Amino acid sequence: MSQPDINTSTTSVGKAGRRSANAKSSLSERLASLGPVLGLILLCAVGTALNSDFATVDNLTNVLTRTAFIGIIAVGMCFVIILGGIDLSVGSMAALIAGCVIMFINWAGPALGSPLLAVLLGAALAVVLGAAFGLIHGVLIAKGRIEPFIVTLGTLGIFRAYLTYFADGGALTLANDTADLYAPVYYGSWLGVPVPVWVFLMVALVGALILNKTAYGRYVQAIGSNEAVARYAAVDVDRIKILTYMLLGACVGIATLLYVPRLGSASPTTGLLWELEAIASVIVGGAALKGGQGSITGTVVGAILLSVISNILNLTSIISVYLNAAVQGFVIIAVAYLQKGRR
Amino acid sequence: MSQPDINTSTTSVGKAGRRSANAKSSLSERLASLGPVLGLILLCAVGTALNSDFATVDNLTNVLTRTAFIGIIAVGMCFVIILGGIDLSVGSMAALIAGCVIMFINWAGPALGSPLLAVLLGAALAVVLGAAFGLIHGVLIAKGRIEPFIVTLGTLGIFRAYLTYFADGGALTLANDTADLYAPVYYGSWLGVPVPVWVFLMVALVGALILNKTAYGRYVQAIGSNEAVARYAAVDVDRIKILTYMLLGACVGIATLLYVPRLGSASPTTGLLWELEAIASVIVGGAALKGGQGSITGTVVGAILLSVISNILNLTSIISVYLNAAVQGFVIIAVAYLQKGRR
């Protein structure tokens, strides 16, 4: 029990010890937050090994483009999950918005005489509708004090039912002339990068900015971390909640306006299970379902990771097609395990 | 108030903001916990008004019988949700167990020479398999420290993929002789009440007993309410978590062993979306997804309520079939609103 450094003052020694402990835990934390990135790199290596075409620009562009929908929704979902909420309805919301936009464009194209105007207004409608649906969710959850799970499970059924109703059980299809006009939104590209990828990038950037650089973003994290504390700090919890569900709704609207030109139609099966994919992206990306933590970067990586898995499965036929879903399951669990240290 | 009853107590959202008086809240609390029951009574009244056949013994027996599967699973799910976890895989787990049991019985019937023995062993296998799958979940979640959402999303895919693989994409069907032997488990009744209803009742009773009257049940509530406190109170958190997922697995096994004789087959559509129904039952019954609260009675009422809704919709055709899901959605949200006071 000897004490070598008598002259050093306690606090500074203490501090030194503390610092190193801190550094250690923040290193392991940093490693853990790299979990999804590591997983992604590993997967890409596997993909290249299995099929040399995997690493082509064409293929990677494809993967990114198709990630865009889920990715954009996942960015909004990331806010909701950090807030401590959840939204199960995003898939059917997307379907209903797609249906409404198509009906609107089909009506407005001839009515306004300008297909271009119709498409532009339709795109705006998508975002507005999304925000409006989000508003309904937010009000029911914040003011009505109903569990988000229940509210959005309810609207999951409601949205899809109304689409089915509008589509008479079949599909709503974009009229041909406007379809051609609208197509570049999905199929076009700028500087060699497809439009949806640009939009995805923008949404992610803006999302990260909002989450990390604005008071609103800070409040979202505070509420998810401890709602009572946030309320004590005079944060307008209800307003922030409503805004957050609206933000997610708007993201769904944006995703939908990219989606419509892709398939040019909406049917009762449109957007099926998107909610699971979006939530999974966020959580694979390092968020906790309890709220309080999560990141946009993680979410983006998570979304890309999930679509790379299915891309690789599409590119190879080493296992029975029946087992594709199993492989996906194993990979998701494995990636999540890579970042277990974080908790 | 002689017996402090943990699972009906409210979460204090801190002493956040202006808090209403305690007595008032405990009255409204009691009213709120009646929310689902009130909802159910109301629905039954509506059902009777819409179709006089609703209130017949036959119909109510049908409804209860078909609720049994989801209900039994929901009892297990109730534990998992109170624990603060979730299990998305129960539907595909049921499907895979059903498939395995059918394959086993079809093999064992001739192999053992005794169809009865085969059926009995098959039933045991269902429960054992369920518990084993639950064990895997529990270990990954408790020891591997992976989010329950991710683990069970992964196994959701894995279980169903393996069933599809075993069934070659088609259906696995029970051989005829054993099917007849097995049928009474679903179709039989005792004292005029169908066997599945008896089993449901038993499972619910035993579940309520375990939750409220055993140390294990108390630990489940303690972990869901605050895991750190439970750990510091020398609760073996990991073991309780594993046990709870096993309990849910066993419930899925029991539900499956009732389910198999109903159709005598398992196909890739078996158990689709059961997870949502089970979780919804628990939450409509008054639990919070964050954990710490929930009750078996509420869960049972929740499960019955959900199947009464679709029963009523089937018995009437006042609205377009396309909108059935919408009506369900509205009713779920409305019932949840009835108990909003509780939060």
Next chain:
Amino acid sequence: MTDTAQSLAGVSVAFDGIVKRFGPVEVLHGVSFALEPGRVYGLLGENGAGKSTLMKILAGYEAPSAGSVLINGEPVSFRTSRDAETLGIVLIHQEFNLAEDLTVAGNIFLGHEKKRGWFLNEAAMREGALAAMRQVGLDIDPATPVRRLIVAEKQLVEIAKAVARRARLLIMDEPTATLTPSEAARLFALIARMRADGVTVIYISHKLDEVERITDEVIVMRDGRFVGRAPTHTVTRHAMATMMVGREIADQFPPRLTVDETRAPALGVRKVSVPGWAYEASFEVRPGEILGFAGLVGAGRTELFEGILGLRPASGTIELQGRAVKFRSLRDAAKYGLTYLSEDRKGKGLHVDFPLGPNLTLMALERYAKPWLDPSAERRALEGAVDEFGIRAGSLSVKASSLSGGNQQKLALAKVLHPEPKVVVLDEPTRGVDVGAKREIYFLIHRLAQQGLAVIVISSELIELIGLANRVAVMRAGRIVATLSGEELNEETMIAYATGTRHVAA
């Protein structure tokens, strides 16, 4: 807001017939008194007297059921704490009120973010946080998530948060409950500076020496009523205590026990290291002995024991009643008859959403499950504990969160003693407990030790250690630098070892 606050000279307060009811239970029965600006008031009262409740009303967190609050002569009715803040009234909560996932700076400025245009001005908030933290003597990176702080650091963050608000009326509800004397001293210097600036300070504490040292006037409450006030220099500590409990208080500490040195140690610890926190700690404690642990905040006492109990990775050997053991969790330790009271009451000590009974019996639940839980036995146990520990609750079926801070602490203490352990580690056992109840707890620990319990007390209150312990181990920077007993057991020596100003005997 800061501008208006600064323009105010100081804040005077008058309570006029404040009544507060929680449901049928009335906890404040018409409290009236007035406070002048620029003075430091000590608010005293037993646990559950209604101090925190009254202060929450003043700071806008609760509404009075009847009566009114007058600020600078004007009656006010706050809708939220934000309204009170605009008048410069800030409350430091008795229970932590921090968002664990946010950083220190994020918490300090929560609800008051500095902005540049649309965006947060992180640099300015970092500066502001550093300035506030410097004032309270907290030297960590403001970007550290609060989740990673130790209890004392969280307490300092709470104080820094209030400092950053530029309060004109600062209410401190037990700010030093988890601080050691040197941190507390820094806080007192801060209070003195604030008073010089004309800030009114209301200081709630059960550490009467502190109250005596820093306040100008003491105000005493009992059972939800105002019972008296007096300039601090006119009353002794003894008189304060008497006023609080309404009767004479006898000796605070029981007579020191003699330990049977021939008995084998109940717990022997040799060369235990908890990487990053504690190094090569060795000590032993015999049945019937009370071993104290002293040290500054951050000396690593809590972490040493968390290491021993398997809550953190640790190396070294541990013997319990002669048997070498290695705990993987508290469950293991409890099985061997070793229980632990955490210093973090809200985060690790109690299920605040549970009623009292289940909290009490949680660690000894097997006893009540045969195999079905026996609610009436649980209830009897609760009644016993309420008696023994002097827990004051409106009704026995309330949730733990509606107990006052000190009563929660008593419940937590009752909980870890409930399994009847052979060895118990108590980390800050009397945190927030009033003088009367403290005395009862000391006598209780004493009685249990007499019956053969080995007790380890980690405490920031040196007097408590001196009065209670047979020996006191002093920790500094993760090492046990001395074990004091007999003559050496005095404040000066302990502080000297704890701060490193005394040379260590090899």
Next chain:
Amino acid sequence: AETVNLGVSIPAATHSFMGGINYWANQAKKNLEAQHKDLKITIRTAANATEQANQLQDLSTVNKINALVVFPFESAALTKPVANVKAKGAYVTVVDRGLTDTSAQDAYVAGDNTAFGRIPAEYIVKKLNGKGNVVALRGIPTTLDNERMDAFTAVLKAHPDVKLLDAKYGNWNRDDAFKVTQDFLTRFKEIDAFWAADDDMAFGAMRAINQAGRKDIKLIFGGAGAKDMVKVILDGSDPRIEANVSYSPKFIYDAIKLTAEARLKGEKLPPTTIIPSVLIDKGNAKDFYYPDSPF
């Protein structure tokens, strides 16, 4: 000859009929690859329209297919993605569900959905002698389901004494069909015939009817000729099940075979090949019985 790199894109085996499609597609791959060494077949299965669109893209850009046989999840949604594959130079055969823009395909091989709905209706009308009560179980809301239902109701319109009591969705799922049937039985005391737009649902309906012990139902008519149902017809083991309508998933086999062999020779297929849906009854049942197929 040039090698043919044939891609096959079909929905995943989410219910028995699609299980059959998967089976026959794999069967075709096995047999044809064994016969022709210049032929490579890649099969992809999708869980929804979006995923199928993704897979078409992957088949085209990465697997570099020069011929495609696609069973679209949905007509409208996949028109554009299929057109893109064709634009990259692949020969496209569309199976079962026609695209909304036929210029996106080279050939079309299909079952007959109108007949799928018409034949059961005609059969039921005949069996009931033009008078009776019918209930229907529909599939999942889709264009395809609408076509079948419309054809069914069109026939009934001409026979006003055959009353369609109600039609509800059974989601091509045995369990859902079971529940809906139970409730139909509660609601309607006199039912003469059940039509289920898929044998999976017919199976569930049958179980519910047996459970209720209802004797009034004379006819259960499924669809698509699942092997179990065909077997019942062959054996005559259930008097209520005497007929079915063919809509065999084997047409995917035929489409792959036709496309592959034509492409190997550098030929084209006729623009439209309809594989007729015909009534299966005791007389011809054995021609529709494939005991090895999962469907």
